[in-house]
Amino acid sequence: MRLLKLVPDDTNIHFLKWRVPFFVVSIFLILASWGAVLTMGLNLGVDFIGGQMIRVTFTQSAEAPVAQLRGEVEKLGYGEPTIQRFGQPNQVSIRMKLPHGSESDAGKSEAMAKTITAAIQKAHPDARVDGVDSVSGKVSGELFRTGMLALGLAMIAISIYIWLRFEWQFGVGALFSLFHDVSLTLGMFAITQMEFDLNIVAAILTLIGYSLNDTIVVYDRVRENLKKFRRMPLPELLDLSVNETLARTVMTSLTMLITLTALLLLGPKVIFGFTAAITLGIFVGTYSSIYMAAPILVWLKVTSNSFVPTETALEKQERLAREGR
Amino acid sequence: MLDFPRWKQVWLWAVTLVLAAAALPSIFSVAGLPWPSALPSPKVNLGLDLAGGSHLLLEADPEQVKRQRLDSMEEEVRNRLKAADPQIQIGDISTADGTVSFILADPTRVDAAREQLQTLTRGAGMSGQRDWDLQVVDGNRIVMTPTQAGIDQAVTQAMQTATEVVRKRIDSLGTREPTIIRQGNDRIVVQVPGLKDPTALKNLLGQTAKLEFKLVDTNALPSDLQQGIVPPGDELVPYQDTARFGTVPIAVKRLGGIKGDQLSNAQPGNDDRNNQPIVSITFDQQGGAKFAKLTTENVKKPFAIILDGKVLSAPVIEEPIIGGTARISGSFTAESANQLAIALRSGALPVDLKVVEERSVGPDLGADSIHKGMVAMGVGTLAVVLLIFFTYGRFGAYADLALVFNVMMILGVMAILGTTLTLPGIAGFVLTIGAAVDANVLINERIREERKRGRRVVQAVEFGYKEASRAIFDANITNIIAAALMFIFGSGPVKGFAVVLVIGIVTSVFTAVTLTRMWVAGWLRRARPQDLHI
Numbered sequence: 026m027r028l029l030k031l032v033p034d035d036t037n038i039h040f041l042k043w044r045v046p047f048f049v050v051s052i053f054l055i056l057a058s059w060g061a062v063l064t065m066g067l068n069l070g071v072d073f074i075g076g077q078m079i080r081v082t083f084t085q086s087a088e089a090p091v092a093q094l095r096g097e098v099e100k101l102g103y104g105e106p107t108i109q110r111f112g113q114p115n116q117v118s119i120r121m122k123l124p125h126g127s128e129s130d131a132g133k134s135e136a137m138a139k140t141i142t143a144a145i146q147k148a149h150p151d152a153r154v155d156g157v158d159s160v161s162g163k164v165s166g167e168l169f170r171t172g173m174l175a176l177g178l179a180m181i182a183i184s185i186y187i188w189l190r191f192e193w194q195f196g197v198g199a200l201f202s203l204f205h206d207v208s209l210t211l212g213m214f215a216i217t218q219m220e221f222d223l224n225i226v227a228a229i230l231t232l233i234g235y236s237l238n239d240t241i242v243v244y245d246r247v248r249e250n251l252k253k254f255r256r257m258p259l260p261e262l263l264d265l266s267v268n269e270t271l272a273r274t275v276m277t278s279l280t281m282l283i284t285l286t287a288l289l290l291l292g293p294k295v296i297f298g299f300t301a302a303i304t305l306g307i308f309v310g311t312y313s314s315i316y317m318a319a320p321i322l323v324w325l326k327v328t329s330n331s332f333v334p335t336e337t338a339l340e341k342q343e344r345l346a347r348e349g350r
Numbered sequence: 351m352l353d354f355p356r357w358k359q360v361w362l363w364a365v366t367l368v369l370a371a372a373a374l375p376s377i378f379s380v381a382g383l384p385w386p387s388a389l390p391s392p393k394v395n396l397g398l399d400l401a402g403g404s405h406l407l408l409e410a411d412p413e414q415v416k417r418q419r420l421d422s423m424e425e426e427v428r429n430r431l432k433a434a435d436p437q438i439q440i441g442d443i444s445t446a447d448g449t450v451s452f453i454l455a456d457p458t459r460v461d462a463a464r465e466q467l468q469t470l471t472r473g474a475g476m477s478g479q480r481d482w483d484l485q486v487v488d489g490n491r492i493v494m495t496p497t498q499a500g501i502d503q504a505v506t507q508a509m510q511t512a513t514e515v516v517r518k519r520i521d522s523l524g525t526r527e528p529t530i531i532r533q534g535n536d537r538i539v540v541q542v543p544g545l546k547d548p549t550a551l552k553n554l555l556g557q558t559a560k561l562e563f564k565l566v567d568t569n570a571l572p573s574d575l576q577q578g579i580v581p582p583g584d585e586l587v588p589y590q591d592t593a594r595f596g597t598v599p600i601a602v603k604r605l606g607g608i609k610g611d612q613l614s615n616a617q618p619g620n621d622d623r624n625n626q627p628i629v630s631i632t633f634d635q636q637g638g639a640k641f642a643k644l645t646t647e648n649v650k651k652p653f654a655i656i657l658d659g660k661v662l663s664a665p666v667i668e669e670p671i672i673g674g675t676a677r678i679s680g681s682f683t684a685e686s687a688n689q690l691a692i693a694l695r696s697g698a699l700p701v702d703l704k705v706v707e708e709r710s711v712g713p714d715l716g717a718d719s720i721h722k723g724m725v726a727m728g729v730g731t732l733a734v735v736l737l738i739f740f741t742y743g744r745f746g747a748y749a750d751l752a753l754v755f756n757v758m759m760i761l762g763v764m765a766i767l768g769t770t771l772t773l774p775g776i777a778g779f780v781l782t783i784g785a786a787v788d789a790n791v792l793i794n795e796r797i798r799e800e801r802k803r804g805r806r807v808v809q810a811v812e813f814g815y816k817e818a819s820r821a822i823f824d825a826n827i828t829n830i831i832a833a834a835l836m837f838i839f840g841s842g843p844v845k846g847f848a849v850v851l852v853i854g855i856v857t858s859v860f861t862a863v864t865l866t867r868m869w870v871a872g873w874l875r876r877a878r879p880q881d882l883h884i
Binding site: 080153154158159163171172175187223224228233241242245270277281282284287294295 | 407733785827835
């Protein structure tokens with residue numbers, strides 16, 4: 026049996042040659058993402074802004090009658106609903122602000138959910154209510170704060186770990202490429218206006234972990250080569266390291282792509298946004314470990330000295346003794 | 351590195367097979383096959399988003415606990431000093447500024463009063479602090495200030511009791527396996543799987559069920575009541591059924607009533623006279639004695655039956671009630687009478703609980719998600735298995751076998767630990783499959799590389815495992831850091847996802863590195879290959 030080889034032996038692509046233009050593109054993408062987040066805003070779910078979300082599936086219809094629903098819910102006098110398809114075309118989420126005074130009287134939001142679902146089920150006998158989420162403003166504020174705190178802490182904690190295991194330049198490189206990955210993912214959520222809720226924060230935390238896998242594999246090889254080839258110019262050494270690990274990078278990206286595609290196409294539609302975030306993040310992460318994490322080492326002037334233990338007096342004595350012999 | 355003595359092999363196989371076998375009951379149950387009941391059957395719990403059900407986050411107001419402590423301390427102070435021998439006269443008692451403060455009629459008795467009051471305070475916390483601070487101001491005014499330690503203790507106790515009461519009430523609904531956990535200082539998380547409509551649950555938990563019997567102040571002027579002027583020593587309580595009794599509140603005496611918390615039973619029933627739903631309550635011995643005293647001393651006077659700050663009814667006490675049973679009427683429906691009976695049986699909540707977050711999921715959506723998740727996982731696994739096999743040959747087959755064991759072991763560990771599989775957890779599962787083979791990819795690519803460099807077979811394999819392990823270790827630690835933060839800060843489903851991730855990381859390192867190494871080592875020893883087909 027002939028085995029597959031996705032990357033031919035002795036591949037030598039000069040990745041680092043293009044580091045400046047790619048870096049400029051990356052910076053531009055980061056800025057564009059933040060621009061999108063600031064101008065278009067994230068479509069925050071009830072987890073983060075509070076309110077009520079009712080999920081309805083129209084079991085007998087191919088498509089949910091969104092426009093009609095909007096009219097029906099608006100008529101009830103609770104304000105304007107935000108109605109969105111999620112998952113299948115016949116599933117919608119209807120989001121409402123919580124009625125006034127519901128902070129002190131939970132019965133009010135309860136009554137609202139009842140009125141709305143009753144009205145929908147009356148107008149559409151095939152409507153199946155799949156879930157009701159009510160989150161008060163106080164709780165949603167806490168969820169948002171802790172979510173963002175977790176993201177920030179994860180990035181910092183992981184970078185510190187890299188710093189301890191490698192050198193400070195590697196920590197900075199890891200932090201920067203993580204920032205790049207997270208920014209682009211947030212940008213995607215701003216542009217597509219997919220719902221941004223607690224699950225998405227979990228997705229981003231996951232991709233922080235996984236997109237760093239690539240960075241670590243490259244860094245590990247850089248560290249090894251720094252010890253091995255002490256006189257090799259750094260860009261060349263980085264190219265060598267990236268090329269040596271390229272077969273693994275391609276293979277792993279492929280297995281991740283296979284499982285994530287299966288999940289995107291065949292998996293539960295409810296977590297489409299969640300899976301999409303991780304998929305994008307994994308690929309942005311692979312790119313960033315080659316074009317963000319590695320070039321930063323050149324600019325921060327990593328040297329092999331950091332990884333070659335300095336000779337202690339005892340060792341020097343032994344070496345001289347050996348050489349003398 | 352490639353040395354695996356017999357005992358080590360036995361041990362590794364034992365761990366693998368036991369953990370993998372623990373997955374079988376869950377797999378059987380999803381596949382709809384019967385599991386022999388003679389065998390232990392640990393099973394993976396399905397989260398609410400998969401099984402359907404309700405999640406409620408209840409919040410108490412600590413201010414209310416503080417208020418109640420002040421009120422009960424005022425009553426205790428009055429009773430204690432009145433009962434002192436000789437009686438200690440006090441005046442100008444007030445709880446307005448968060449303290450209990452009053453004047454002694456006879457300043458020379460400060461020490462006697464202090465001695466009496468000291469017995470009302472208790473230790474709080476570890477530091478030997480008391481729960482109330484006692485101070486004498488201007489020689490004749492005593493100020494009792496609640497200490498922070500005392501307040502914290504009271505809030506904790508109230509929440510403990512509240513959690514117990516919530517548990518009793520939910521159990522009375524007969525739902526299966528509810529989860530009731532205290533969260534933080536003042537919150538309780540309630541999760542009831544399989545409950546389709548949480549309305550009944552919320553009604554039951556929303557009811558504090560604080561029952562009080564207080565004497566009606568018959569001297570209060572109706573004109574005062576209309577304007578909301580509170581007669582001295584009274585409080586104004588509105589009627590619950592304003593359609594029947596009107597919106598004018600009723601004046602009751604603030605002190606001297608009794609609480610309806612000393613009950614031994616409460617049952618819904620019907621009034622023989624007009625067939626209206628009622629709740630009949632039975633006091634325990636102590637409560638019955640108090641109730642008998644109250645009704646004996648106040649025959650022919652009206653008293654108000656107050657539930658959660660609303661008057662249910664205010665009947666006249668026709669004759670002393672000494673049997674220890676009473677019937678409460680008050681515009682009930684059969685259902686609300688039943689709910690009140692349940693609430694009274696389970697005891698009053700020491701604080702009001704508000705629903706600040708509610709999530710309910712219908713069971714159909716979850717079943718659909720499980721099904722689709724399984725399909726995605728099956729297809730994804732199969733594709734990865736084939737790709738790995740065709741890329742690495744024999745070494746790929748070892749990696750594939752490790753992958754299958756990995757999936758089983760994740761399920762097995764989840765079943766043994768009783769963790770909950772949530773919807774994002776399914777995604778975490780599928781993701782783990784894609785990521786778990788990364789370790790084998792790293793190792794196998796390294797072996798290829800070492801062979802290319804001209805190392806001999808055994809050495810190449812040894813180097814492959816050794817050199818790749820470092821990166822595998824670092825990469826998995828970063829994943830664990832991310833998952834740990836997710837677990838600490840996440841709620842419900844996100845926590846479930848983090849747990850799956852962590853279990854997956856640990857088992858995948860075990861199967862992808864340790865197990866494959868054992869298999870490869872065994873093969874090298876048996877076959878002694880001169881070349882590697884990798």
